[in-house]
Structures are given as structure tokens and as C-alpha cells.
Amino acid sequence: MKTGLKGLDPRSKLVLVLCLSTLGVFIQDIGILTAVLCVSIALSTASGSRLFVLIRKFRRILWLFVAIAVIQSIFAPSGRVLVSLGGIKLITAGGLYKGVAMVLRMSIVMVSATIMATSNSREIVQGLVQWKVPYEIAFMVSVAIRFLPLLTDEIKNVVTAVQLRGIELDRIPARQRVKVYSYLIMPVVSGAVIKSRELATTMETRAFRAYPKRTSYMVLTMQRIDYTVIITSLITSILTLILYIKC
């Protein structure tokens, strides 16, 4: 049996994630954003997510974060100029500050989302249904969650298939490499459309929405720790936002 944060009801996790993401979106201060990110990492780890495995898996795209910070800095220049090229302000202190804040914000949203990934999609649907969210919408949420890893697999398969045709991606010219990567979009999009059509047909054949009310074999029950987590997260987040706005 799961205990502590690992055994939380998916509804409590959802509240926790919403609170962390809200703080991440509203707060502009780098110091507070860093603190929120640290709290998100601690909570994600405590809830049993595979955060560090995921970071290792996606380490190749971490440079995108640096690129986002730099691009943000270029398009929102303010303050002291740090790097300029032919009179054009490339990196400014204010722009860099905004860029770092943007990266921290994205990290908070992504790290906090890993907390939700510790519940399976069936539990999430049930949590939403017990919150009186219509089953159709709850089911759509679960399908979206379940399909994400499939899309990643689809991309991996195409990259593998391209390489198995004897193409060494790091050796072909950059222009052709862009063309090759454009091939990734086609199977992912068409695969998603085909799968969603098949899923819809399967659901219809199993009489989805045939009756207005559904009974569930799984029924979630909130424990004391769930109420504690929900109340603590809400109070802490509201107080943080009030203090942030006032100061």
C-alpha cells in the first residue's frame, strides 16, 4: 500500500499541481520562482515520480531552455546591454532576467505535471468524475494523458526508421537535416488522427454514452492526508500571492 504523498488521491495531486502552476504563472520574481521550483522538485520526488529519469531522458532537448532564455532576451530588451552586434542589443540584463524567469516558469509547470503522472489515467478519470466533471470530459483528459507517451514513441520510431535507411543524421548537411526532421510531423499527426478514429469506433461498439449514468467499480476515498494537502496548498499559495502582490 502506498503511504504519504505517494498514496495521495489524484484530486489532491491535481490541486497541488494547480497551485504550483498558478504560482509559476503569476510570479515574476526569479528568487520566488526558484523557491517554487525547488518545492515542486521536492514534492515531485516525494510523490514517487520518475523526475530524474525523465530529465536524463530529455537531456538532449535541455539546450532548448537556454535558447528560449536567449530569444526572450533578444525580443524583450531592457536595462544594461550585455552583448550587442552592430548596434543591435542582443542580450540585455532585463531581457536575460525575463528569459530566466520564463525558463523557471516552464520548469515549474513541467515538474509539477510529473506529480500527476504518478496516478494512472483510470484514477485521474475517476477523481474528475467524483468531482462531478462530466465523464466524457474526464475521459478525454485521460486519453490525452495516455496518448502522450505514444506520440513520443511514434517520433522515436520514425527517427529509427530514417537511420535504418542508412542515413547518419549528424553527417548530412543542416538543410537536409531540417527536411528529414520535417518528416517526423506526418506520421505523428496522421497516427494520432487514425488512432483517435479507431478509439472512437471502439468506444461506440462498447456502447459508450448509451446510458446517462455510469457506475464505477473503482471508488476513490479522500483520506486525512488528502484534506491536509489540499488545505495547506491552497492557503500557502493564496498567502504567497497576496504577499507577492503587496510587496
Added chain:
Amino acid sequence: MIEPYIELDDVSFAYERCAPVIGGLSLKLYKEQFTAITGPNGSGKTTLGKIMTGILRPQKGCVIICGRDSAGMKLGEIGQRIGYLFQNPGLQIFAPSVQEEISFALGLKGCSKEEIDSRVSRSLRDFDLTNLSDAFPFKLSRGEKQRLAIAAVLVNKPDFLILDEPTTGLDMERRRALSDILLGLKEKGIGMAVISHDRVFIDRLADRTIKMHGGEIVEDRT
């Protein structure tokens, strides 16, 4: 003495957080032989095929391809020597048209337009895909996708072929046509390892049959 084209030495493999699928397997595959790999579902045939192609890297042991340890080879480098057909052909199709799917790698490898056109039209003809050359590959039937995937692999003229269930979804006539094409390739000296349950297909083509069970080779008959 004939050198093996692919050699597996004491190879073990397990998927993440799962029991080993392949355990301490050693095997030599020769270009001169048509090898059939058979066995019940879950015996590790597809995993073995993926290890030989470098899609999966073994946790223990090594895979030698053409005298080189595949651990130091990139997938693209292996792909220049070995052609691999996935069990599910839909996984290796990515271009917006049948014609482009077949010609994809040729253009990137610097082939001339005339050569590309001639190889693609021959491939389309061989696999009865000419009338589908402009079709959207994702809307093809299972059998058509299978033929397209095989055509796209063969057009690159690999030295060795690993085909995972190549006859799935093909009718009798097209199975025979595929057998004829593979026999032709065999005569040209292209090595082949075919994972299949199709007894008739195997009996017609194979010089050697390897039977797997529980991640081990339980029979190796020449």
C-alpha cells in the same frame, strides 16, 4: 574459412524493469545463408532482430557486424549495411507519398535523378505498387503497407536483410512474389535472416532454421 556477417557473443537483454528476454545467446549469421528464425510468441525473436540491427543495445555481450563491434557504430552506419523490416510496417513509414517513401534515402545518399527514377519505378513494379505511387501511405491496407515497407528497405540495396514477419498481411500470390524476389536477392549474395511463422515460406527459402524458446536457441538446423 567463411567469416560471419553478424555475430552475437553471449548477448543478454532485458527491457526496463522486466525479466531478461534474451539470456547469454551466441549466434553467427552468414551472408551465404538464408536463416529462418522461428519460435512461439514471446520467445524473443523480434528482440533478437532488433539487437542484431542495433535498435536495442544488449546489456551484456557484444554484437559484431561485418567484423566491427556494433557498440561503436551509429544506427545510420548499421543501416547502410543491414536492411530491417519492422514487425509492424506502419512504424517505418513516414513520407507523404508511396513514391517518396521509396526514394527517400536515395536522394540523401546523392544518387542521380535518373538512378532514383529507375530504382523507384522498378521497386514499384516489383511490389505491385505502381498504381499507388502517389497514394498517401498511411491510408494503405496492411498488406500494401507491408509491400511498401519491404520495397523501401530493398531499394537501398543492403548487404544483409533482417525481415520480421514479412509475409503478414500478404495474400498467397504476393507471398510467392516476395519469395521470388528474396530468392533473387539470395542468388545475388545478399544475406538474410527472416523471423517468421510461415512454414511454407520458410521451407521454400531457408537453408538454416533457428528455433527459439524463452530467449534461448533450442534448435539450430542446417
